[in-house]
Each structure stands twice: as structure tokens, then as C-alpha cells.
Amino acid sequence: MSNTAPWWRDAVIYQVYIRSFADANGDGVGDIAGIRSRLPYLKSLGVDAIWINPWYKSPQADHGYDVADFREIDPLFGSVAEAEALIEEAHQHGLRVIPDIVPNHTSDEHAWFQAALAAGPGSPERDRYVFRDGRGENGEEAPNDWVSCFGGPAWTRLPDGQWYLHLFDAKQPDLNWEHPEVRAEFEDILRFWFSRGVDGFRIDVAHGLIKHPELPDLPPRRDAAGPASHEPVDHPHWDRDEVHEIYRAWRRVADEFSGDRKFVAEAWAPDPERLARYVRRDGLHTAFNFDFLMASWDAEDLREVIDRSLGSLGAVGAPATWVLSNHDVCRHPSRFGRRTTKKWVANEVYRPEGPLDFELGTRRARAAALLMLSLPGGAYVYQGEELGLPEVEDLPDEVLQDPCWERSGHTDRGRDGCRVPIPWSGETAPYGFSPEGATGEPWLPQPALWKDHSVEAQTGDENSMLELYRRSLKLRRELPALGEGDLTWLDAPAGVLAFTREPGFTCVVNLSSEPYELPEHESVLLASGHLEDGRLAPDTAAWLAR
Numbered sequence: 001m002s003n004t005a006p007w008w009r010d011a012v013i014y015q016v017y018i019r020s021f022a023d024a025n026g027d028g029v030g031d032i033a034g035i036r037s038r039l040p041y042l043k044s045l046g047v048d049a050i051w052i053n054p055w056y057k058s059p060q061a062d063h064g065y066d067v068a069d070f071r072e073i074d075p076l077f078g079s080v081a082e083a084e085a086l087i088e089e090a091h092q093h094g095l096r097v098i099p100d101i102v103p104n105h106t107s108d109e110h111a112w113f114q115a116a117l118a119a120g121p122g123s124p125e126r127d128r129y130v131f132r133d134g135r136g137e138n139g140e141e142a143p144n145d146w147v148s149c150f151g152g153p154a155w156t157r158l159p160d161g162q163w164y165l166h167l168f169d170a171k172q173p174d175l176n177w178e179h180p181e182v183r184a185e186f187e188d189i190l191r192f193w194f195s196r197g198v199d200g201f202r203i204d205v206a207h208g209l210i211k212h213p214e215l216p217d218l219p220p221r222r223d224a225a226g227p228a229s230h231e232p233v234d235h236p237h238w239d240r241d242e243v244h245e246i247y248r249a250w251r252r253v254a255d256e257f258s259g260d261r262k263f264v265a266e267a268w269a270p271d272p273e274r275l276a277r278y279v280r281r282d283g284l285h286t287a288f289n290f291d292f293l294m295a296s297w298d299a300e301d302l303r304e305v306i307d308r309s310l311g312s313l314g315a316v317g318a319p320a321t322w323v324l325s326n327h328d329v330c331r332h333p334s335r336f337g338r339r340t341t342k343k344w345v346a347n348e349v350y351r352p353e354g355p356l357d358f359e360l361g362t363r364r365a366r367a368a369a370l371l372m373l374s375l376p377g378g379a380y381v382y383q384g385e386e387l388g389l390p391e392v393e394d395l396p397d398e399v400l401q402d403p404c405w406e407r408s409g410h411t412d413r414g415r416d417g418c419r420v421p422i423p424w425s426g427e428t429a430p431y432g433f434s435p436e437g438a439t440g441e442p443w444l445p446q447p448a449l450w451k452d453h454s455v456e457a458q459t460g461d462e463n464s465m466l467e468l469y470r471r472s473l474k475l476r477r478e479l480p481a482l483g484e485g486d487l488t489w490l491d492a493p494a495g496v497l498a499f500t501r502e503p504g505f506t507c508v509v510n511l512s513s514e515p516y517e518l519p520e521h522e523s524v525l526l527a528s529g530h531l532e533d534g535r536l537a538p539d540t541a542a543w544l545a546r
Helices: 032-037 039-045 080-092 111-119 124-128 180-194 243-254 272-279 290-294 299-314 332-336 358-374 403-407 448-452 465-478
Strands: 012-016 049-052 069-073 096-101 155-157 163-165 200-203 262-265 321-323 378-382 496-501 505-510 523-527 540-545
Touching: 032 039, 032 080, 039 465, 069 080, 069 180, 080 096, 096 180, 111 124, 180 243, 243 262, 243 272, 272 299, 290 299, 290 321, 299 496, 332 358, 358 465, 358 505, 358 540, 465 523
Parallel strands: 012 049, 012 378, 049 096, 096 200, 200 262, 321 378
Antiparallel strands: 155 163, 496 505, 505 540, 523 540
8 A cells, every 4th residue: 555645545544323322321323432342343353444324313214324423423423522632532543533423404303494594585594504385376286396305395385485405305405505504604614523632534425515596306217227317417406516616615715624535425426537527636636436346247347436436536536435334225145145136226225136145145245345355445334334234125014113114105225124133153142242231222124144243253254254354354454555546457358357466466266156366466365255276266356476
């Protein structure tokens, strides 16, 4: 890895979904104290930083993405003082801290929205949000046909007759980012947390802040597969060019502080070229590579995504960031464990289809980890990914909490299956997630198979997923070829990806159905599966020294 480039250009960042990582006080919900207790584990795993999902004061209608106060920590998780202690302790362990920021909307319990409700139509307070009169003879129809990402209409009518916009849940009203007070407020929020030592922010719905001033109806849906349900560049509320002015201002705020502070955008763009606009030199530092996450288990598809991502991001001087799973999508062992090449698109939440071959999914997940960690740029590891956790697909209906479940009329089970509290130790629930004698059950039930996937069960087992991640992350730090840089593709048969990185490194991933004879090498540094007579089995990968 490079020792001279800013840390964020090739960092491996571990995503902490705070509710499900570690529960220190025994109430069944993860908290800041739990994260602090597991910092030695994260240090030993070999990651460079942690991204923490929202910890702010919130009614928890969308598990923290409905923020009532951006300068307070929700008591469910701790306090500002505990957050400051976590930041300091993480830095002592050599770990940087990146909290979430949620600028598209607030909670309906935020002081600004409560003031807007009280002030009534036409008031300055309502100008901070997107309020409109309805259509129809008496305003009984919504202002347009926009739909919520969680299902149902994106508008809710108030008793005074006006409607307000919410691209997500009705308890998450959208802010009006044309309003100077909104822009000034968020710049101040950034300074509040930067001054307390955070190293950057992950920006939620970074592509959604600016809406077309006339709020037109959605354009006709395209039939061709693409990265959004409504794909034209001039979409009325996704990926509008005016959003970049906001992020240029945020970059200037970050540059006020010493050290290499960074932003990473959750930006769903129609193509890598549009995504690159978010990470130009005067804008954000990085953006999630969702094209890689959405790619099917197919060598041609993956190579196309890798080449196009590196080309478009490199053209603006930005590094790629690779990701396989997160808190919004089905865990990748369960995606890869289905014998399908189904492609899926942005703003379409992937749901498992067809029978699961978990052994196959695990084998492919091991190979995918070696591919991701050997590509140029940075990478994200979602908590439990290093344990090989599958999606929990059989949660009882009565425990589901994702707003998608209710807003879809119980047709979309939502994202709870990838958010189940992770296992640390023991033979029975809560598997070390909560302390002995805990008074609360884990907020989502854990399956019995968690006992075989715990940190305790896998530690020291050289064949386990955890030890594969530990070894690969250690090598990634040690090998000068890995991290930021370039790659050169090798000639390989259909279904095989093979590339070199200098000095002296080769990665081979066999996505075909036949064993593949490894190219010339001095030694095998690491393999995700069994090697026999120098041949790489299907759905496995290897790192080679030349």
C-alpha cells in the first residue's frame, strides 16, 4: 500500500450498523459503549476506519435515518461525551471515524418541521421544507406523481390542506436545499462534528437533495435495464447537476480542518461517468461503487464494471471504492448462492429469488473478497461480512421493523434480514452481542446458525471466513502492489479474471465451471479455496507472487 497518498484513497473502511454491532448495556440494541468495547477486534481485523450509521437523536422510525437533532446523540446509543470518547479511543487504535450525515430529510419531530406545522401555509418556516398546494378542484390530489422509495406516494396531506414531500417515509420530510438557511445549517453541523474529531462523513442519499423547481411528474419509465427506475439525466429529483454546488461548499468546510478529512457519497447515478461528477477535485473525495455491488457473478460483467469504474473515476483524479454488501441490500453470500445472473438496478432493492445454495454462496463470497481487496482504490466491509453471515430470510412477520414492510402493504419484507445483530461468542442467543444477564432480547432475533459463524468460533480456524479476511487485510497492508495504483489484465479464458499489479502481484478469480491452471508464479500468497496440482477450482480466487 502507498505510504504517501491521503489515507482515504486506499482505505479499508468497516461499516458499523450501530443497532446490531455490540450491545454494552443489555437493552438488546447496539450502542457506542459496545463499539468502544470492540475496537481491539477492529484493530486486529486490519481495517483503517469505521463508518457508523446514524447515531443522532431520532424517533427511530427508520432506525436513525429520521434525525430530530444532528448535534445530539440518541440516548438509545449514548451521549455526545461518549461519542467524543469513542473518537479519541479509535484514534489511539489507529482507526478513523466516519459518521453518517442525512441531509435529504429530517424527522417530522425535528424542531424545524414542528415549527413549520405550527406556522401554517405560506410561512417562512415552511420554506425550509417542500410544501405545496395540491392539484384538483379542492387540492385533494397530490402535487405530482412522485413515489416514496419505501412504497406509496411521496406526499402527505396535512389538515390545513397543504402537502409535504417525503421521498422516504412520511416521518422523513424532505428539506428544501434551495433555502440558504438549510445550506448554512448543515455546514455548521459539519463543523460541529469535525471540531470533535471525526475524520469525515458518509452522505446519505447524496444524489437526492435538489429537486426540479417546478416539481414535474416523473418521466415515462424506460424498459431497458438501467441504474434507476426513471433514468433520464434530467430526472426531477435524482442526480441533478445543481447538487454539486452544495458539495463544493462542503469540501471547503472540510478543508478548514487539519488532517485528511473525507466524504463518501451514497450517490446512485445512471453510469460511472455521472458518478465521477461527485468526486471531481473540488467536490467530494469518494463515492460508493454500486455498479460493482450490483454486478452479477459473471466475469464479463465484473470486468466491464471494473474497467469503466477505474476509467471514469481516474479521469477526474478520484479513487474507486469497492463494496459487496451494506445495510440496505441482501448480504452477498445469499445473492451469490443463487444460480442466477439476474441483474438489478439502483433504487430497486434486491430481494432473494430462487433456492439458496449456501455452500456455493460462501465459496463465491470468499473469492469476491479477494477480488475486492486486490483492486486499485479503497474498499468497504459491512459488519458480519468477515464472518460470512448470510441474509436472515425467515424472520417472522411480527418482528419486521423496516418501514418498507408497512408502506408496501406487507409485500416487501424490507432490509431487516441483513441487519440482524452479529454473533461474537457462545452457543445460544444473544451470542455475545449483549452481556450476560442482559434484560433485553436482541432487537431482531438471531438464528441458531449464528453459533457457527461467531468471532469466537472462527478465530484460529485457518479455513474460516474471518481468518481469510484477517490474512488478506494483513497482506494488503504489507504488499506495495496493493491499494492505490493500476492493474493490467492478463489473457484468460472465458469465465476467468486475471490481472497483475506491480510490483510482482497477480490476482486470479475463476468464475467458470471448470478448474483453471494458474499462470506462472513463484508462490501462492493466499487462496480462497482448494488448489490441486496448480489448478484453481471453480468459484475460487488466488493471490500470487511473481
